[in-house]
Amino acid sequence: MHGLIDSMIIREFDNEALNQKKDSAILTIGNRRIAFTTDSYVVNPIFFAGGDIGSLAVYGTVNDLSVCGARPLYLSLGLIIEEGLDRTILERVIKSAGSAAKRSGIDIVTGDTKVVERGGCDKLFVNTSGIGEVYYERLSIDEIRPGDAVLVSGPIGEHAISVLSAREGMEFKTTVKSDSAPLNKLIRKILSASRNVKVMRDPTRGGVATTLNEIVSSRPFGISLEEEAIPVTGGVRQACELLGFDPLYLACEGRVIIIAARKDAAKILRRSATIRTAGREYHRRDDRRLQRQGMP
Amino acid sequence: MHGLIDSMIIREFDNEALNQKKDSAILTIGNRRIAFTTDSYVVNPIFFAGGDIGSLAVYGTVNDLSVCGARPLYLSLGLIIEEGLDRTILERVIKSAGSAAKRSGIDIVTGDTKVVERGGCDKLFVNTSGIGEVYYERLSIDEIRPGDAVLVSGPIGEHAISVLSAREGMEFKTTVKSDSAPLNKLIRKILSASRNVKVMRDPTRGGVATTLNEIVSSRPFGISLEEEAIPVTGGVRQACELLGFDPLYLACEGRVIIIAARKDAAKILRRSATIRTAGREYHRRDDRRLQRQGMP
Numbered sequence: 001m002h003g004l005i006d007s008m009i010i011r012e013f014d015n016e017a018l019n020q021k022k023d024s025a026i027l028t029i030g031n032r033r034i035a036f037t038t039d040s041y042v043v044n045p046i047f048f049a050g051g052d053i054g055s056l057a058v059y060g061t062v063n064d065l066s067v068c069g070a071r072p073l074y075l076s077l078g079l080i081i082e083e084g085l086d087r088t089i090l091e092r093v094i095k096s097a098g099s100a101a102k103r104s105g106i107d108i109v110t111g112d113t114k115v116v117e118r119g120g121c122d123k124l125f126v127n128t129s130g131i132g133e134v135y136y137e138r139l140s141i142d143e144i145r146p147g148d149a150v151l152v153s154g155p156i157g158e159h160a161i162s163v164l165s166a167r168e169g170m171e172f173k174t175t176v177k178s179d180s181a182p183l184n185k186l187i188r189k190i191l192s193a194s195r196n197v198k199v200m201r202d203p204t205r206g207g208v209a210t211t212l213n214e215i216v217s218s219r220p221f222g223i224s225l226e227e228e229a230i231p232v233t234g235g236v237r238q239a240c241e242l243l244g245f246d247p248l249y250l251a252c253e254g255r256v257i258i259i260a261a262r263k264d265a266a267k268i269l270r271r272s273a274t275i276r277t278a279g280r281e282y283h284r285r286d287d288r289r290l291q292r293q294g295m296p
Numbered sequence: 297m298h299g300l301i302d303s304m305i306i307r308e309f310d311n312e313a314l315n316q317k318k319d320s321a322i323l324t325i326g327n328r329r330i331a332f333t334t335d336s337y338v339v340n341p342i343f344f345a346g347g348d349i350g351s352l353a354v355y356g357t358v359n360d361l362s363v364c365g366a367r368p369l370y371l372s373l374g375l376i377i378e379e380g381l382d383r384t385i386l387e388r389v390i391k392s393a394g395s396a397a398k399r400s401g402i403d404i405v406t407g408d409t410k411v412v413e414r415g416g417c418d419k420l421f422v423n424t425s426g427i428g429e430v431y432y433e434r435l436s437i438d439e440i441r442p443g444d445a446v447l448v449s450g451p452i453g454e455h456a457i458s459v460l461s462a463r464e465g466m467e468f469k470t471t472v473k474s475d476s477a478p479l480n481k482l483i484r485k486i487l488s489a490s491r492n493v494k495v496m497r498d499p500t501r502g503g504v505a506t507t508l509n510e511i512v513s514s515r516p517f518g519i520s521l522e523e524e525a526i527p528v529t530g531g532v533r534q535a536c537e538l539l540g541f542d543p544l545y546l547a548c549e550g551r552v553i554i555i556a557a558r559k560d561a562a563k564i565l566r567r568s569a570t571i572r573t574a575g576r577e578y579h580r581r582d583d584r585r586l587q588r589q590g591m592p
Contacts, residue, residue: 005375005409008387012394017370017405025405027370029429030328038372038425040410042417074313074323076334078423079301080376091304098308109313109321113301114336120418121338127374129334129425133325 023064023201026134033134035070037061041126046093048166050158050177053126054097056253059182060204061130062104066184067200067256069139069191070132072104077111078127083118093124104182106130136191143198146221149265151258153186153272154179155231156208157250161239172242176235181254186272193271196261203257209248211257319360319497322430329430331366333357337422342389344462346454346473349422350393352549355478356500357426358400362480363496363552365435365487366428368400373407374423379414389420400478402426432487439494442517445561447554449482449568450475451527452504453546457535468538472531477550482568489567492557499553505544507553 010018017025024037039060046053058075065072077097081090101108162178165171183202191197203211208230212223225248232240232247240247260268306314313321320333335356342349354371361368373393377386397404458474461467479498487493499507504526508519521544528536528543536543556564 001411002409004383005386008390009373009407012390013397013404015403015405017403018407025370027405029330029369029427030326032326032328034325036370036372036427037406038374038423039408040374040376040423042376042410042412073325074321074332076332076425077305078334078336080336080338080421087300090301094304094308101309107311107313108309109311109323110333111305112335113298114338115297116338116418119415121421122412122416125376125417125421127334127336127423129372131325131332131427
């Protein structure tokens with residue numbers, strides 16, 4: 001379904017920026033290179049351990065700009081609200097989006113609210129669009145070479161399991177909290193440490209496996225992973241065993257996949273360990289276990 | 297409800313751009329002044345005489361940028377689709393958005409699609425966000441003075457009646473077509489003719505009356521209208537009489553209200569008469585009937 005719609009859109013709206021098929025369009029305005037992106041959030045339920053639809057919408061768009069080598073600056077916020085939605089729910093979501101904006105160091109500068117009839121939408125949908133200023137221009141799938149390192153910035157699948165637990169009312173030994181977090185500061189540190197980063201992606205829908213497959217789908221080589229080197233926390237592992245999921249296909253909302261020249265891999269991992277993110281403790285303890293795998 | 301949410305948002309996201317409370321945020325990036333705006337479209341039904349949710353979403357955002365004195369450049373398109381939506385419907389809407397983008401001279405450069413469960417949304421919601429480059433910086437409600445002229449660029453209320461007819465299956469003697477259209481070229485002509493335009497608004501939700509009330513709500517004077525000078529077509533008039541509506545409160549999607557120094561009013565009207573818009577024929581015939589009314 002998504003592939004069908006994407007190809008329909010690319011055919012109808014044919015233009016250079018869209019055809020790049022990146023998480024953000026890269027545009028020139030005046031003397032600056034600008035990244036521009038949009039995302040709608042329809043997560044159900046709207047509250048889950050470690051986040052909610054408000055913070056998720058802010059971090060998601062901050063991250064889509066960040067993985068394109070841009071410094072996120074400004075966000076818009078569009079709300080579609082089901083008539084009769086409890087005011088305290090709305091207030092919680094807006095407060096959460098505000099805190100997420102502060103934590104990310106960006107401003108929400110414009111917005112729009114639509115109210116639809118009861119049954120017309122699933123409580124609350126959020127759209128965020130964002131503008132950032134590009135500071136690293138070397139990102140391109142065409143730069144990837146066999147032998148490059150593939151890194152992931154922290155444990156995977158926590159977001160998906162957190163949302164699923166909240167939806168189905170499931171409990172595991174330990175509560176799995178969403179990894180939803182802003183990646184802009186982490187990525188800034190990484191890109192100031194290495195000029196040999198070639199591709200970054202946040203593995204949201206479809207998880208790490210789908211994201212990596214998309215990256216190499218048009219390339220004459222594949223990516224092989226060392227499964228035991230990919231960080232998965234106990235809670236996620238337990239949920240996956242119970243439910244028959246593969247953590248590689250579970251969505252993350254605060255992790256970044258980095259493909260870089262192998263010689264810079266250790267430097268990038270060291271640099272990312274100094275950042276305060278949801279994955280911070282992990283980085284410190286388990287740097288050596290992070291995925292670092294060449295291509296055949 | 298909308299007022300409540302607006303005040304909640306302004307309190308939480310407090311920043312200079314948002315506090316301007318314009319249709320677009322005006323931002324500085326590099327050496328340029330940028331306008332940035334967002335709007336969600338939840339129109340029901342999604343097809344109506346004179347347009348559909350796709351063209352409406354493009355023109356709406358083009359117009360929100362235009363009335364802020366910006367040249368619209370780039371749009372994003374976010375789709376929230378109900379599972380099972382007929383593919384031909386989606387194709388029609390995407391084609392229509394593509395044609396609207398061409399007609400407006402802008403590019404749709406980035407997009408996002410979410411599919412929600414059946415019953416999770418009302419067929420199709422569309423969000424468009426837009427970036428424009430500001431070329432006219434003199435627009436401010438603070439510049440309005442008693443005695444200024446208030447102009448409207450064409451007949452009012454056609455969009456609202458067109459949507460209502462399609463929703464309720466009503467027929468009038470003549471089919472009322474939505475006025476949905478891009479205003480960027482019209483506004484560019486107007487602003488190149490006069491340096492004394494003070495405020496522009498497209499009277500969408502709530503129509504001309506609500507828009508004008510919002511403009512003067514914080515000012516120590518009001519606006520009085522010459523009702524007989526405000527253009528209303530026969531079809532809209534007939535529908536209003538039948539249904540007890542006041543055309544002043546009906547949404548337009550291709551009209552602009554202009555508040556300007558009275559001395560430039562005639563020049564602005566002449567200039568707008570040379571533009572190919574939905575209101576073109578109207579302008580030629582009825583310039584003298586256009587609303588032109590001082591404030592007390």
